[in-house]
Amino acid sequence: MNRYGLKEKIELRINHATHHIEVDVRDTLLDALRDQLGLTGTKRGCDMGECGACTVLMDGKPINSCMLLAVDVMGRNIMTIEGLAQDELHPIQQAFVENGAVQCGFCTPGMILTAKAFLDHCSNPTDDDVRQAISGNLCRCTGYRKIVEAILDAASRLRRGKRHV
Amino acid sequence: MSSWPSAQEAKVLGKRVTRLSGVDKVTGRAKYTYDIRLPGLLYGKILRCPYASAKILSVDTSKAEALPGVRAVVVVDENKTCRFVGDEVAAVAATSTDIAEDAIRLIEVEYDIGNYVVDEQTSMKPGAPKVHEDRENVRPGGVNEQGSIDDAFAEAAVTLEATYSTQVQTHMCLETHGHVVEWDGESMTVWASTQAVFGVRGSLADHFELPADQVRVITEHMGGGFGSKFGPGVEGVLAARLAKEAEAPVKLMLDRKEEFLAVGNRPSAIAEIRAAASKDGRLLAMDMKTYGTGGASGGAGFPLPYVYTVNNRRRQHSDVFINAGNARAMRAPGHPQASFIMESMMDELAYELGMDPLEFRRRNDPNEVRQGQYTVGAREIGWHRRNRNPREMKGTLRRGIGMGCGLWGGGGGKGTQARCTIHSDGTVEVVTGTQDLGTGIRTAIAIVAAEGLGLAPEQIHVRIGDSQPGLPSGGSGGSTTTASVTPVIKTAVDKARVQLLQWVAEEMEVEATALTVGDGKIFLADDLSRNLSWKEATSLLGTDMIVTEGEWDSNLRQSGVAGVQFAEVEVDLQTGQIQPIRIVAVQDCGLVVNRLTAESQVYSGVIQGLSWALLEDRIMDPSTGLMINPDMEYYKVTGSLDMPDIQVIMYDTHRKVTGLGEPPVIPTAGAIANAVFNATGLRFRSIPITPDKVLTAYKEANA
Numbered sequence: 001m002n003r004y005g006l007k008e009k010i011e012l013r014i015n016h017a018t019h020h021i022e023v024d025v026r027d028t029l030l031d032a033l034r035d036q037l038g039l040t041g042t043k044r045g046c047d048m049g050e051c052g053a054c055t056v057l058m059d060g061k062p063i064n065s066c067m068l069l070a071v072d073v074m075g076r077n078i079m080t081i082e083g084l085a086q087d088e089l090h091p092i093q094q095a096f097v098e099n100g101a102v103q104c105g106f107c108t109p110g111m112i113l114t115a116k117a118f119l120d121h122c123s124n125p126t127d128d129d130v131r132q133a134i135s136g137n138l139c140r141c142t143g144y145r146k147i148v149e150a151i152l153d154a155a156s157r158l159r160r161g162k163r164h165v
Numbered sequence: 166m167s168s169w170p171s172a173q174e175a176k177v178l179g180k181r182v183t184r185l186s187g188v189d190k191v192t193g194r195a196k197y198t199y200d201i202r203l204p205g206l207l208y209g210k211i212l213r214c215p216y217a218s219a220k221i222l223s224v225d226t227s228k229a230e231a232l233p234g235v236r237a238v239v240v241v242d243e244n245k246t247c248r249f250v251g252d253e254v255a256a257v258a259a260t261s262t263d264i265a266e267d268a269i270r271l272i273e274v275e276y277d278i279g280n281y282v283v284d285e286q287t288s289m290k291p292g293a294p295k296v297h298e299d300r301e302n303v304r305p306g307g308v309n310e311q312g313s314i315d316d317a318f319a320e321a322a323v324t325l326e327a328t329y330s331t332q333v334q335t336h337m338c339l340e341t342h343g344h345v346v347e348w349d350g351e352s353m354t355v356w357a358s359t360q361a362v363f364g365v366r367g368s369l370a371d372h373f374e375l376p377a378d379q380v381r382v383i384t385e386h387m388g389g390g391f392g393s394k395f396g397p398g399v400e401g402v403l404a405a406r407l408a409k410e411a412e413a414p415v416k417l418m419l420d421r422k423e424e425f426l427a428v429g430n431r432p433s434a435i436a437e438i439r440a441a442a443s444k445d446g447r448l449l450a451m452d453m454k455t456y457g458t459g460g461a462s463g464g465a466g467f468p469l470p471y472v473y474t475v476n477n478r479r480r481q482h483s484d485v486f487i488n489a490g491n492a493r494a495m496r497a498p499g500h501p502q503a504s505f506i507m508e509s510m511m512d513e514l515a516y517e518l519g520m521d522p523l524e525f526r527r528r529n530d531p532n533e534v535r536q537g538q539y540t541v542g543a544r545e546i547g548w549h550r551r552n553r554n555p556r557e558m559k560g561t562l563r564r565g566i567g568m569g570c571g572l573w574g575g576g577g578g579k580g581t582q583a584r585c586t587i588h589s590d591g592t593v594e595v596v597t598g599t600q601d602l603g604t605g606i607r608t609a610i611a612i613v614a615a616e617g618l619g620l621a622p623e624q625i626h627v628r629i630g631d632s633q634p635g636l637p638s639g640g641s642g643g644s645t646t647t648a649s650v651t652p653v654i655k656t657a658v659d660k661a662r663v664q665l666l667q668w669v670a671e672e673m674e675v676e677a678t679a680l681t682v683g684d685g686k687i688f689l690a691d692d693l694s695r696n697l698s699w700k701e702a703t704s705l706l707g708t709d710m711i712v713t714e715g716e717w718d719s720n721l722r723q724s725g726v727a728g729v730q731f732a733e734v735e736v737d738l739q740t741g742q743i744q745p746i747r748i749v750a751v752q753d754c755g756l757v758v759n760r761l762t763a764e765s766q767v768y769s770g771v772i773q774g775l776s777w778a779l780l781e782d783r784i785m786d787p788s789t790g791l792m793i794n795p796d797m798e799y800y801k802v803t804g805s806l807d808m809p810d811i812q813v814i815m816y817d818t819h820r821k822v823t824g825l826g827e828p829p830v831i832p833t834a835g836a837i838a839n840a841v842f843n844a845t846g847l848r849f850r851s852i853p854i855t856p857d858k859v860l861t862a863y864k865e866a867n868a
């Protein structure tokens with residue numbers, strides 16, 4: 001049977017909002033986010049699970065959204081870069097800006113979400129821990145140094161923040 | 166003649182300023198070409214030739230056109246000869262990417278498949294398959310000769326005969342090449358992932374025979390170019406043709422595989438060298454036969470000799486064509502190749518002479534800046550720790566230290582127009598037609614304007630990346646952007662300040678020359694208590710505004726930068742892995758506009774140089790003509806785990822702006838290869854130095 005163009009209605013939970021959309025069964029989560037919902041903060045670098053630019057959080061875990069079919073993520077909680085900042089920038093975002101961890105910025109949303117998932121579980125990482133955590137995210141511009149520094153800085157901001165609450 | 170403020174006077178110039186687009190980029194709000202969405206947008210896809218050499222006999226698009234959702238199909242050229250796998254044949258626009266891909270598969274092309282050749286050596290052999298029917302595979306250049314090679318060799322204490330080579334590298338920008346095109350009658354708006362907004366405008370206007378002002382090109386943000394994104398390319402023209410045919414906007418972004426195959430690379434370089442040096446450590450002569458491939462029709466030039474003085478020399482260079490994607494400019498075109506070759510050779514000669522490799526360089530390097538950098542770099546890396554007898558080292562894990570050098574121009578040039586507008590509500594707008602590749606020129610412009618007006622960079626509204634205001638600027642290449650653009654911004658801003666001070670002088674009843682700006686105020690220079698706030702001052706304009714244009718002032722910039730890098734590596738002789746431990750990059754940079762982004766450029770260059778030295782390689786399969794690693798998994802690039810400790814030393818020698826984007830990528834590979842030798846006594850004359858090469862060489866050395 002020719003399944004070209006076969007459509008399916010699905011429900012997606014993204015950044016705490018529920019969306020009802022119709023997708024081609026071949027559409028990935030990344031396709032749905034970018035082309036249907038206009039959440040273009042999630043980047044497409046390879047579409048093959050190799051660069052990490054499309055990283056989003058699924059139930060808190062970083063995943064390559066180009067590697068999952070949209071029809072398969074129903075019922076999961078997805079967070080994209082657009083959902084990270086509340087009223088003000090998240091400490092990780094703030095640290096990326098201030099440490100100069102952003103150049104062209106195309107890898108940045110994926111890096112930040114990877115860092116978010118990592119720092120949720122590891123509050124006091126070493127340089128090596130951070131490098132390990134982001135090893136699935138490629139950056140062609142920065143040379144990684146300032147990204148690592150930003151994540152370490154974010155970790156200490158988050159620790160300080162916690163003490164206050 | 167204008168000049169930049171001194172380091173003492175400068176308030177923001179040369180400080181660490183976070184980039185203006187930072188918040189947009191970390192929140193996902195920054196819109197790249199890939200992110201442009203328009204009502205009724207169609208998605209484009211290119212059909213590419215699956216053969217390394219094939220003449221198109223016929224193209225039947227009828228089935229593709231009949232597929233529901235397909236809105237336009239265009240053929241590049243019915244009579245085209247495709248010369249590499251990935252050469253463009255046709256393109257489709259459809260209501261979704263999936264449908265466009267389906268449609269591509271329905272296009273029927275009849276090819277006359279030819280013989281092909283995908284490596285330089287085979288291509289140069291007599292009787293090799295011809296890449297072009299009407300040309301030879303080898304395009305030989307003339308012989309360049311100076312001094313007397315034979316006399317020099319006769320007096321030499323040591324001579325060396327060696328062949329060095331560097332591989333093809335691809336740009337691998339994270340955002341692929343692509344365009345979104347929307348026509349409105351005979352005018353088009355193009356969102357382009359480009360490093361030359363005006364270049365794309367000019368090329369598309371030419372192609373469609375339109376007046377340039379009927380093409381508007383917008384590049385608000387772009388995800389890297391590294392030299393590969395200067396023009397619309399075939400893909401941009403196809404996007405525009407599809408949009409015209411479909412009468413709807415079309416987005417055509419390449420996929421990752423297309424990136425590797427078709428939109429540029431750094432050509433290979435091979436140098437067969439005979440060299441001679443005297444007992445007292447002078448490089449006497451170089452006799453060079455060089456060649457390289459830039460693919461099916463690209464050139465493969467590189468400078469040689471490089472950096473050092475060689476009075477007696479002879480060189481003949483040839484470009485070799487093969488059935489592979491064409492070269493495009495890539496970060497410091499030609500220079501990393503030249504540096505790897507020259508620095509490896511220098512190192513070998515020094516060891517032959519029994520001379521400290523650094524001392525040997527000092528004796529042959531005419532550049533004073535680098536002479537100073539040698540001292541700094543050697544101290545920081547701990548040059549005295551290097552191995553004196555690399556061939557006698559023992560153990561499985563071995564460490565060593567090496568070095569390499571580079572030079573670049575980066576002085577920029579005329580051709581940028583810019584406008585500074587001060588509005589009566591205090592808003593300052595600076596507009597020009599340059600674009601930000603990620604280097605941070607947007608922020609540099611704001612810094613220069615802020616410095617001139619006594620404001621903070623965030624207070625400057627910088628509008629770039631759009632051809633619409635009609636203020637041209639050159640492509641961002643050759644590390645020329647800063648030196649081309651900032652002098653024009655400065656002169657525009659200086660004029661605007663002078664005018665504003667006139668208004669304020671009248672109001673305060675003082676001489677305009679007695680006034681100065683700073684901290685968001687206008688002061689009387691010798692009575693700081695008499696001042697107006699910026700807003701009070703600009704409100705004097707009433708219904709007027711100040712509009713000025715700048716000129717390029719060559720006195721504000723300088724060309725010519727030197728750089729030196731020292732590398733320390735650890736080689737594991739059991740696995741063949743090379744782990745760079747530390748790299749010290751001493752980079753001449755002229756006047757630093759923004760220290761934060763300037764340092765970023767150096768880190769970035771070092772990592773790309775490292776990546777090229779150890780990992781990256783476009784591997785072509787001679788039996789099928791295919792690139793066998795057109796993806797980010799098997800085309801290896803440095804990840805966060807490969808990153809060594811990098812020490813960046815900005816070696817400011819003067820207060821004129823100079824470009825910095827390219828030079829730091831130049832010395833790294835040579836420094837690493839020389840460090841590997843220093844660690845193991847194994848000389849690698851060809852990069853990338855992969856573990857298999859290390860293990861093979863080690864085995865042979867111990868056989």
Ligand code: FES
Pocket residue numbers: 043044045046047048049050051052053054055064065066067
């Ligand atoms: S786009 Fe998903 S990993 Fe690259």
Ligand code: FES
Pocket residue numbers: 101102103104105106107108138139140141142339388389603
């Ligand atoms: S900042 Fe450009 S890819 Fe990371």
